[in-house]
Amino acid sequence: xxxxxxxxxxxxxxxxxxxxxxxxxxxxxxxxxxxxxxxxxxxxxxxxxxxxxxxxxxxxxxxxxxxxxxxxxxxxxxxxxxxxxxxxxxxxxxxxxxxxxxxxxxxxxxxxxxxxxxxxxxxxxxxxxxxxxxxxxxxxxxxxxxxxxxxxxxxxxxxxxxxxxxxxxxxxxxxxxxxxxxxxxxxxxxxxxxxxxxxxxxxxxxxxxxxxxxxxxxxxxxxxxxxxxxxxxxxxxxxxxxxxxxxxxxxxxxxxxxxxxxxxxxxxxxxxxxxxxxxxxxxxxxxxxxxxx
Amino acid sequence: xxxxxxxxxxxxxxxxxxxxxxxxxxxxxxxxxxxxxxxxxxxxxxxxxxxxxxxxxxxxxxxxxxxxxxxxxxxxxxxxxxxxxxxxxxxxxxxxxxxxxxxxxxxxxxxxxxxxxxxxxxxxxxxxxxxxxxxxxxxxxxxxxxxxxxxxxxxxxxxxxxxxxxxxxxxxxxxxxxxxxxxxxxxxxxxxxxxxxxxxxxxxxxxxxxxxxxxxxxxxxxxxxxxxxxxxxxxxxxxxxxxxxxxxxxxxxxxxxxxxxxxxxxxxxxxxxxxxxxxxxxxxxxxxxxxxxxxxxxxxxxxxxxxxxxxxxxxxxxxxxxxxxxxxxxxxxxxxxxxxxxxxxxxxxxxxxxxxxxxxxxxxxxxxxxxxxxxxxxxxxxxxxxxxxxxxxxxxxxxxxxxxxxxxxxxxxxxxxxxxxxxxxxxxxxxxxxxxxxxxxxxxxxxxxxxxxxxxxxxxxxxxxxxxxxxxxxxxxxxxxxxxxxxxxxxxxxxxxxxxxxxxxxxxxxxxxxxxxxxxxxxxxxxxxxxxxx
Numbered sequence: 001x002x003x004x005x006x007x008x009x010x011x012x013x014x015x016x017x018x019x020x021x022x023x024x025x026x027x028x029x030x031x032x033x034x035x036x037x038x039x040x041x042x043x044x045x046x047x048x049x050x051x052x053x054x055x056x057x058x059x060x061x062x063x064x065x066x067x068x069x070x071x072x073x074x075x076x077x078x079x080x081x082x083x084x085x086x087x088x089x090x091x092x093x094x095x096x097x098x099x100x101x102x103x104x105x106x107x108x109x110x111x112x113x114x115x116x117x118x119x120x121x122x123x124x125x126x127x128x129x130x131x132x133x134x135x136x137x138x139x140x141x142x143x144x145x146x147x148x149x150x151x152x153x154x155x156x157x158x159x160x161x162x163x164x165x166x167x168x169x170x171x172x173x174x175x176x177x178x179x180x181x182x183x184x185x186x187x188x189x190x191x192x193x194x195x196x197x198x199x200x201x202x203x204x205x206x207x208x209x210x211x212x213x214x215x216x217x218x219x220x221x222x223x224x225x226x227x228x229x230x231x232x233x234x235x236x237x238x239x240x241x242x243x244x245x246x247x248x249x250x251x252x253x254x255x256x257x258x259x260x261x262x263x264x265x266x267x268x269x270x271x272x273x274x275x276x277x278x279x280x281x282x283x284x285x286x287x288x289x290x291x292x293x
Numbered sequence: 294x295x296x297x298x299x300x301x302x303x304x305x306x307x308x309x310x311x312x313x314x315x316x317x318x319x320x321x322x323x324x325x326x327x328x329x330x331x332x333x334x335x336x337x338x339x340x341x342x343x344x345x346x347x348x349x350x351x352x353x354x355x356x357x358x359x360x361x362x363x364x365x366x367x368x369x370x371x372x373x374x375x376x377x378x379x380x381x382x383x384x385x386x387x388x389x390x391x392x393x394x395x396x397x398x399x400x401x402x403x404x405x406x407x408x409x410x411x412x413x414x415x416x417x418x419x420x421x422x423x424x425x426x427x428x429x430x431x432x433x434x435x436x437x438x439x440x441x442x443x444x445x446x447x448x449x450x451x452x453x454x455x456x457x458x459x460x461x462x463x464x465x466x467x468x469x470x471x472x473x474x475x476x477x478x479x480x481x482x483x484x485x486x487x488x489x490x491x492x493x494x495x496x497x498x499x500x501x502x503x504x505x506x507x508x509x510x511x512x513x514x515x516x517x518x519x520x521x522x523x524x525x526x527x528x529x530x531x532x533x534x535x536x537x538x539x540x541x542x543x544x545x546x547x548x549x550x551x552x553x554x555x556x557x558x559x560x561x562x563x564x565x566x567x568x569x570x571x572x573x574x575x576x577x578x579x580x581x582x583x584x585x586x587x588x589x590x591x592x593x594x595x596x597x598x599x600x601x602x603x604x605x606x607x608x609x610x611x612x613x614x615x616x617x618x619x620x621x622x623x624x625x626x627x628x629x630x631x632x633x634x635x636x637x638x639x640x641x642x643x644x645x646x647x648x649x650x651x652x653x654x655x656x657x658x659x660x661x662x663x664x665x666x667x668x669x670x671x672x673x674x675x676x677x678x679x680x681x682x683x684x685x686x687x688x689x690x691x692x693x694x695x696x697x698x699x700x701x702x703x704x705x706x707x708x709x710x711x712x713x714x715x716x717x718x719x720x721x722x723x724x725x726x727x728x729x730x731x732x733x734x735x736x737x738x739x740x741x742x743x744x745x746x747x748x749x750x751x752x753x754x755x756x757x758x759x760x761x762x763x764x765x766x767x768x769x770x771x772x773x774x775x776x777x778x779x780x781x782x783x784x785x786x787x788x789x790x791x792x793x794x795x796x797x798x799x800x801x802x803x804x805x806x807x808x809x810x811x812x813x814x815x816x817x818x819x820x821x822x823x824x825x826x827x
Contacts, residue, residue, distance in 0.1 A: 009404075009405050009406075009485070011326065011405055011406045011410055011818075012326050012410055012411055013326065014316055014320065014321070014324035014325055014326055015324055015326060015411050015414070016320075016323075016324050017411065018324075018411050018412070018414035018415035018418060019323045019324060019414065019415075019418050021415050021418075021419075022415060022418035022419045022422055023422075025419050025422065025466055025469070026419070026422035026423075026425070026426070026466075028462075029422070029423070029426055029459070029462035029463060029465065029466055030426060030459070030462075032458075032462050033426070033456075033458040033459035033461070033462045034458070034459075036458040036524065036528050037455045037456075037458050037528075040528040040529065041455060065411070081484060081485075084484050085408040085409060085480050085484050085485075086409075088408075088479070088480045088483055088484060089408070089409055089412075089476050089477075089480050092475075092476045092479055092480070092510055093472075093476060095510055095511075096472050096476075096510045096511075096513070096514045097514070099510070099511050099512070099513075099514040099515055100514035100515070100517055100518055102514075102515065102518075103514065103515045103517070103518025103519065103522075103548055104518055106515075106518075106547075106548060106551070107518075107522065107533055107544060107548065110541070110544045110547060111533075111539060111540060111541070111544070114541070114544075115536070115539060115540055115541035115543075115544055116539050118541070119536060119539065119541075123611055124609075124611065132536070142539045145532070145537065145538045145539050146536060146537050146538070146539060147532075147537030147538055149538065222525065222529050222530055222531055223529075223530040223531070224538075225532055225538040225539045225540075226531075226532055226533060226538050226539035226540045227539065228531075229525070229531040229532060229533055229538070229540070233521075233522075233525065233531075
């Protein structure tokens with residue numbers, strides 16, 4: 001690093017957006033908390049409205065904050081050092097996401113290799129099975145819970161397999177889009193980025209299809225024991241991240257249309273593509289441990 | 294050495310320059326991107342939460358002053374123990390350390406600000422809102438969280454009030470705040486060091502915070518996962534923590550403590566950094582074993598990921614697991630011992646003086662060691678069967694967190710306050726604060742060891758008659774410790790009003806480091822052009 005780089009680290013002036021973001025998160029948390037209580041306990045209230053208001057404030061905040069950011073970036077206020085800050089910040093954020101998914105994968109492994117076998121009498125738990133649920137048989141996927149709820153296991157063939165190909169392909173097209181951007185091939189960039197967003201959308205439609213199938217025909221629901229719980233929370237949070245990633249990539253597409261990004265100044269695009277690859281890797285692990293094995 | 298009078302005269306001119314413009318009014322604090330302003334906000338927020346959480350502790354000690362139920366309902370008592378813990382952990386200790394990181398890390402490594410200043414503002418301002426939600430949930434139907442700060446299932450699922458939903462989202466926000474703060478610290482240290490500030494020249498406060506930030510990013514998302522599962526178990530019929538659906542309440546404890554154990558090191562590693570700054574200054578010697586301090590910190594952080602189940606020895610884990618977690622836990626005393634040894638070796642044959650920060654630092658070393666040794670006792674599986682969930686555990690973690698983490702924060706405030714305000718704090722008040730705190734904190738927590746060993750359970754509003762005398766003294770110590778903090782409040786208000794003698798740039802005779810080379814008070818913007826470190 002040359003010393004010159006240090007001389008122009010850009011420290012932004014005061015900004016109203018972060019505080020507005022704090023207000024947004026406050027409204028969303030109050031709204032979500034009340035909405036959860038009201039919707040599950042059959043109560044009247046304003047939870048949903050507060051949540052919606054918070055979401056609106058969040059959207060306005062993100063729009064304003066990023067508009068500032070884009071303006072600063074395009075007027076050349078940023079240095080290579082600041083670019084490194086953004087890239088490192090994004091990497092650590094993705095690491096935190098890895099740990100978030102880790103908690104649910106951990107729950108899956110614990111249920112599968114410890115709690116379910118122990119309920120069936122493994123390790124030093126002979127009496128657990130005898131006393132509490134003598135008829136219980138420890139199998140995975142857990143299609144009959146100790147409490148007696150029954151369900152079916154989701155097969156990995158068919159729809160999930162097709163979805164895996166779709167998401168893997170989208171990761172490849174996303175990479176091609178990135179390469180096209182670096183080679184300043186705008187036509188190919190638009191095509192590949194558009195394809196990525198489209199594939200992401202198809203993935204989500206299929207995922208919804210799968211959920212409907214699970215709920216209506218397989219009796220696989222949030223209430224069907226720890227197999228259904230880990231299935232829905234892992235695929236659900238993954239699906240949420242896919243949705244978010246696709247929206248971000250769509251915004252990148254709009255920005256590309258407007259002529260933003262150059263071969264050597266495109267942090268936002270790169271962060272979005274990193275995020276997309278991360279979501280893809282999570283799916284591969286998820287497909288292996290939730291569906292196949 | 295420059296004196297401060299010059300600098301204050303400067304200020305009026307400085308407004309003309311864009312770079313030296315200091316914003317004013319309420320929006321200065323709401324919209325700020327300045328690491329010093331944000332550090333101040335964090336520190337005041339932490340102190341206010343410390344007083345609120347402390348008031349709850351006073352309610353607890355008032356109820357326990359004598360046996361029987363006299364002041365509060367048991368359910369309210371449980372809410373007090375729960376929210377006291379949550380506030381002290383997430384609202385007082387962690388934000389105070391983040392505030393210190395904000396103030397000090399850029400000044401220590403020669404950076405103009407934190408790497409991501411706007412996100413820095415966001416990570417602070419979401420915190421007061423999170424605690425507003427948590428505190429207001431106390432007034433809802435069924436009361437607030439009453440399941441202990443560890444929110445074990447099924448207490449937090451089957452048996453909790455509906456306000457748990459608000460608790461869950463409040464914790465999500467606290468977690469987001471910590472993660473953003475940690476990302477900022479890590480990126481600042483990786484990317485913003487002045488030329489010549491190599492890794493092994495960094496002050497230990499910077500090193501310990503770097504490692505703490507890594508721990509935060511690794512475990513706060515796991516906490517988010519845990520509260521999410523509590524939410525779905527309670528409201529949406531999942532059975533992660535319900536054996537009837539194939540889950541296990543013990544699984545909650547595994548997930549929680551996988552977060553929780555690194556969390557307790559998050560609350561002590563920056564303290565090690567602070568003590569490593571203060572001891573050399575007032576011993577007038579270089580820190581003994583700098584490199585070993587760095588490696589010891591890293592070892593503690595790594596070990597923190599493989600010791601979590603020592604909180605769960607009585608849950609009926611297989612013996613092999615109990616042995617593994619026992620030995621892994623005991624291993625931690627090795628790097629911790631290295632640290633204590635190095636601090637003592639630094640003081641050995643030094644020209645020691647006992648200014649207020651040094652008093653707190655020495656108290657830290659002695660009292661934290663007591664907490665460490667009781668921790669070693671708790672690590673022994675068969676012994677823990679006896680001590681588990683007794684007041685011995687309460688004594689242990691209050692020695693490490695109050696006389697450890699909190700004393701280190703107070704030491705840090707006294708050490709760097711003159712640099713922040715440009716004025717020496719009121720030394721008389723500070724000494725009163727120290728001695729009152731030191732005596733009362735031991736009256737408060739030391740007898741807890743005895744009642745704990747004798748079998749008094751924690752988190753219970755009533756107790757057997759034989760514990761009455763000790764509990765009376767514990768409560769008296771508690772009230773005295775609480776009142777002592779009001780001395781600190783008065784001192785801090787005086788300091789913020791800029792009362793006191795002006796100080797030099799170096800402030801303390803033996804102080805070394807970049808932050809002591811800039812004028813006192815530290816100008817609003819420092820190191821806009823980075824210094825060259827030789």
